């Protein structure tokens with residue numbers, strides 16, 4: 371399934387050229403056009419799923435296995451010092467392209483980024499934590 375006006379559908383199918391570092395029947399992995407570091411890559415499924423909610427479970431498994439293999443390969447090839455794997459869902463969470471993708475971000479000691487990807491830390495009471503825990507426990 372493809373979406374007509376989706377840039378990642380076009381990149382994944384090869385209709386739009388990209389700097390591809392890996393491909394198989396299910397995925398194309400490309401260098402990000404606006405990288406956070408040298409080697410920042412995106413795992414893109416060839417089929418169109420908007421986000422993790424639409425992604426089938428078997429694909430979720432395959433994407434994680436591929437991320438693990440590429441993390442090892444890229445760390446060796448680029449000699450990076452660490453690695454972030456990031457995956458955004460929804461505008462509020464920073465998603466800008468609404469075709470599921472996983473960011474592979476090699477990290478270097480002096481890459482100019484914050485050590486940790488940033489968020490604010492909340493101070494929640496025990497009651498609030500308990501309440502959230504109750505809502506989430508399966």
Ligand code: 5GP
Pocket residue numbers: 377388389400401402403404405412457458464465466467468
């Ligand atoms: P998101 O913000 O949705 O998690 O990530 C989208 C990513 O796709 C961004 O890091 C952005 O730089 C990258 N990107 C957007 N358009 C293109 C493109 O046409 N080519 C490539 N290679 N990367 C793109």
Ligand code: ZN
Pocket residue numbers: 372373376377378379380417418419468469
């Ligand atoms: Zn798409």
